[in-house]
Amino acid sequence: xxSTKALMARRHATLGPHSLTFxxxxxxxxxxxxxxxxxxxxxxxxxxYNNVPHVGHCNPVVVQAIADQAARxxxxxxxxxxxxxxxxxxxxxxxxxxxxxxxxxxxxxxxNELALRIARQHTGHTGVLVSDFSYHGNTTSLAVLxxxxxxxxxxxxxxxxxxxxxxxxxxxxxxxxxAEALAQARAxxxxxxxxxxxxxxxxxxxxxxxEGLPRVPAGYLEGVVELVRAAGGLVVADExxxxxxxxxxxxxxxxxFGLSPELVTLGKxxxxxxxxxxxxxxxxxxxxxxxxxxxxxxxAGNPVSAAAGLAVLREMDDLELQAGTLKVGDRxxxxxxxxxxxxSFVTAVKGTGLFFGLEFTEAALTKRVVEDMRRRGVLISRxxxxxxxxxxxxxxxxxxxxxxxxxxxxxASLDALEAA
Amino acid sequence: xxSTKALMARRHATLGPHSLTFxxxxxxxxxxxxxxxxxxxxxxxxxxYNNVPHVGHCNPVVVQAIADQAARxxxxxxxxxxxxxxxxxxxxxxxxxxxxxxxxxxxxxxxNELALRIARQHTGHTGVLVSDFSYHGNTTSLAVLxxxxxxxxxxxxxxxxxxxxxxxxxxxxxxxxxAEALAQARAxxxxxxxxxxxxxxxxxxxxxxxEGLPRVPAGYLEGVVELVRAAGGLVVADExxxxxxxxxxxxxxxxxFGLSPELVTLGKxxxxxxxxxxxxxxxxxxxxxxxxxxxxxxxAGNPVSAAAGLAVLREMDDLELQAGTLKVGDRxxxxxxxxxxxxSFVTAVKGTGLFFGLEFTEAALTKRVVEDMRRRGVLISRxxxxxxxxxxxxxxxxxxxxxxxxxxxxxASLDALEAA
Numbered sequence: 001x002x003s004t005k006a007l008m009a010r011r012h013a014t015l016g017p018h019s020l021t022f023x024x025x026x027x028x029x030x031x032x033x034x035x036x037x038x039x040x041x042x043x044x045x046x047x048x049y050n051n052v053p054h055v056g057h058c059n060p061v062v063v064q065a066i067a068d069q070a071a072r073x074x075x076x077x078x079x080x081x082x083x084x085x086x087x088x089x090x091x092x093x094x095x096x097x098x099x100x101x102x103x104x105x106x107x108x109x110x111x112n113e114l115a116l117r118i119a120r121q122h123t124g125h126t127g128v129l130v131s132d133f134s135y136h137g138n139t140t141s142l143a144v145l146x147x148x149x150x151x152x153x154x155x156x157x158x159x160x161x162x163x164x165x166x167x168x169x170x171x172x173x174x175x176x177x178x179a180e181a182l183a184q185a186r187a188x189x190x191x192x193x194x195x196x197x198x199x200x201x202x203x204x205x206x207x208x209x210x211e212g213l214p215r216v217p218a219g220y221l222e223g224v225v226e227l228v229r230a231a232g233g234l235v236v237a238d239e240x241x242x243x244x245x246x247x248x249x250x251x252x253x254x255x256x257f258g259l260s261p262e263l264v265t266l267g268k269x270x271x272x273x274x275x276x277x278x279x280x281x282x283x284x285x286x287x288x289x290x291x292x293x294x295x296x297x298x299x300a301g302n303p304v305s306a307a308a309g310l311a312v313l314r315e316m317d318d319l320e321l322q323a324g325t326l327k328v329g330d331r332x333x334x335x336x337x338x339x340x341x342x343x344s345f346v347t348a349v350k351g352t353g354l355f356f357g358l359e360f361t362e363a364a365l366t367k368r369v370v371e372d373m374r375r376r377g378v379l380i381s382r383x384x385x386x387x388x389x390x391x392x393x394x395x396x397x398x399x400x401x402x403x404x405x406x407x408x409x410x411x412a413s414l415d416a417l418e419a420a
Numbered sequence: 421x422x423s424t425k426a427l428m429a430r431r432h433a434t435l436g437p438h439s440l441t442f443x444x445x446x447x448x449x450x451x452x453x454x455x456x457x458x459x460x461x462x463x464x465x466x467x468x469y470n471n472v473p474h475v476g477h478c479n480p481v482v483v484q485a486i487a488d489q490a491a492r493x494x495x496x497x498x499x500x501x502x503x504x505x506x507x508x509x510x511x512x513x514x515x516x517x518x519x520x521x522x523x524x525x526x527x528x529x530x531x532n533e534l535a536l537r538i539a540r541q542h543t544g545h546t547g548v549l550v551s552d553f554s555y556h557g558n559t560t561s562l563a564v565l566x567x568x569x570x571x572x573x574x575x576x577x578x579x580x581x582x583x584x585x586x587x588x589x590x591x592x593x594x595x596x597x598x599a600e601a602l603a604q605a606r607a608x609x610x611x612x613x614x615x616x617x618x619x620x621x622x623x624x625x626x627x628x629x630x631e632g633l634p635r636v637p638a639g640y641l642e643g644v645v646e647l648v649r650a651a652g653g654l655v656v657a658d659e660x661x662x663x664x665x666x667x668x669x670x671x672x673x674x675x676x677f678g679l680s681p682e683l684v685t686l687g688k689x690x691x692x693x694x695x696x697x698x699x700x701x702x703x704x705x706x707x708x709x710x711x712x713x714x715x716x717x718x719x720a721g722n723p724v725s726a727a728a729g730l731a732v733l734r735e736m737d738d739l740e741l742q743a744g745t746l747k748v749g750d751r752x753x754x755x756x757x758x759x760x761x762x763x764s765f766v767t768a769v770k771g772t773g774l775f776f777g778l779e780f781t782e783a784a785l786t787k788r789v790v791e792d793m794r795r796r797g798v799l800i801s802r803x804x805x806x807x808x809x810x811x812x813x814x815x816x817x818x819x820x821x822x823x824x825x826x827x828x829x830x831x832a833s834l835d836a837l838e839a840a
Contacts, residue, residue, distance in 0.1 A: 290438020
């Protein structure tokens with residue numbers, strides 16, 4: 001550990017002490033392959049946490065695509081290049097019409113920035129609805145609507161934050177929970193309209209990942225969307241976490257609810273770690289924005305990023321990762337339900353597909369399990385309003401054997417916690 | 421050209437018609453090496469325009485660094501990794517103390533966003549001074565201070581735009597020009613203070629690239645900086661275009677003026693095309709920001725981006741590109757002065773190092789030369805308030821032979837224009 005300590009000191013002296021690392025003792029990594037990460041300590045860790053390496057750490061097809069294109073040409077979109085068009089076509093094929101246009105960017109933050117610019121300009125309104133425990137990026141416009149992380153900017157006067165209902169944590173009948181949540185949304189919309197901000201956008205993650213994967217009442221999202229549209233607002237699905245087949249059943253999280261957002265934002269898994277994001281929208285919205293704004297993004301849409309994105313989509317197809325995710329995710333649910341019955345401190349099984357977790361009675365327990373699992377060679381994390389939900393969100397190449405290993409270690413960890 | 425036309429149609433149907441391309445007929449590219457770009461038309465174009473491929477298109481050292489690291493590990497900074505620390509150290513070595521901390525991001529837009537967040541929080545003010553023909557990025561906060569490109573957002577009430585003086589376009593004595601420009605800056609600062617916005621930052625490109633490389637009076641920047649600091653504002657040097665040795669004489673543009681900015685933002689050439697940006701600042705400012713905000717950036721600081729950035733710095737050293745830039749830039753100046761004397765429509769020679777141009781009497785002429793040079797196999801562009809300045813800003817591996825070729829073709833193009 002002494003070399004890790006020395007490296008941490010050098011990191012503090014360059015990136016500063018507030019550039020956070022996971023775990024009580026930072027984990028230094030040296031290599032990765034598939035769902036495995038090798039530590040500087042020589043240990044191979046099962047990665048059950050990271051969603052960015054979507055088709056596996058150092059996926060050879062993606063690595064080759066990046067290496068080949070980087071050696072051939074990397075240029076911006078002011079010149080014409082075939083690969084960016086090819087990628088745009090392949091990506092848009094995964095969306096239902098009228099989501100037929102894409103603007104490529106470099107990150108989820110850039111995607112949400114652009115989506116909100118488009119929404120504000122189109123509606124002539126500034127108001128934004130978000131959930132009251134959410135995060136959509138690190139720019140100023142996104143900081144003023146950040147409710148889940150500490151930011152010094154106060155919540156914007158044009159922002160209203162909704163408490164997303166969670167049937168797992170609410171003993172009342174579903175209809176009562178739904179009615180109350182929709183009444184709150186209606187009040188938020190009314191407040192935005194009355195204050196003169198109006199509603200430009202409802203920006204949400206269809207899985208409510210940061211919120212801790214709440215089990216929302218049937219009809220909740222549809223109801224909020226109806227209120228937002230009635231006020232002239234647009235629907236922006238932030239698929240940075242819920243997209244690219246993560247749920248197993250659908251390519252995009254918003255499809256779980258039969259929603260047709262006007263804007264969809266993409267990030268994290270899109271380039272398997274290569275910086276890549278996008279806004280997918282309708283021809284009308286992109287044309288309107290493009291006619292009124294000279295929007296250029298130097299790095300976005302370069303052929304290397306496009307080649308990385310294209311390789312991710314092809315690997316998803318070739319390895320049938322969405323179908324695999326559904327199967328492994330379903331079995332995960334069964335195994336987690338079993339664990340839940342064995343420990344009274346587990347209050348719920350959360351999530352869908354390869355984004356799941358166990359809710360505990362208190363944050364001290366999730367913290368101990370996350371640290372303990374690291375010692376057992378498995379990387380997971382925790383999430384939610386009170387940090388009470390174990391967060392398991394592996395690369396989609398996570399197979400049955402990996403799940404068995406995860407479940408065994410998690411069972412042992414929970415037993416140890418029970419015995420402690 | 422028919423395949424190019426078909427590709428443009430496919431591009432319009434995916435990225436939309438407002439995703440701009442250069443030239444009357446878009447130029448489709450297929451590969452690049454050093455200062456050469458091969459078109460789909462089979463022509464090898466001399467690239468005298470692109471600053472992003474700083475150490476040359478498809479620089480083999482950078483390509484290898486990206487390929488190797490992508491095959492080994494790509495992960496975010498919540499884990500500890502040596503390469504990102506190594507890169508941060510190498511980058512910070514090029515800055516004078518107290519610019520001893522760096523926060524890595526994915527683009528120049530993300531860099532300026534973060535710099536302004538830091539400046540606003542530190543000063544408690546919101547006001548920003550920019551030039552009246554400038555561009556610093558594509559987010560909402562940057563759109564409201566964009567003065568050079570069309571954006572639908574009006575200039576922010578907290579923004580004041582300064583007319584940067586240009587001795588090449590002002591016949592009055594330097595002292596008069598300076599006094600007037602500083603009086604305008606003083607009025608802008610006073611106006612921000614009186615309106616309650618205060619001054620958070622003066623955000624500027626030390627070369628004033630977008631403005632058309634004006635020849636500013638001695639003492640201008642120093643004078644504005646003094647006014648800004650007296651009002652409690654911070655100095656933010658946007659080195660996205662002027663940095664990384666581009667001027668030949670200095671690594672960073674702000675060093676040309678002996679300035680010590682509190683914040684420096686980096687982008688374009690940093691990763692030779694790999695999406696990479698940064699904010700360099702003082703330990704005090706980064707600590708203050710980090711203590712009050714949980715700032716995380718998923719892609720930024722990943723080891724592949726860091727390896728790309730490190731390879732760029734090493735290539736700059738190994739190929740002695742800054743020294744080469746100085747020599748080639750000096751000779752370019754001589755050749756351009758010669759051309760200027762031969763044509764009455766050339767009104768000035770602009771720029772420094774490998775960022776130079778000729779100012780013409782009217783935009784119609786620069787447009788004709790840019791298109792004509794493309795037909796002659798050389799890529800340049802134009803810039804400035806009235807698009808009257810030819811923009812020549814090649815990769816830094818641009819040598820004497822390339823310059824000779826450029827100068828010959830440019831001479832022929834200007835002769836043709838004279839004869840037309």
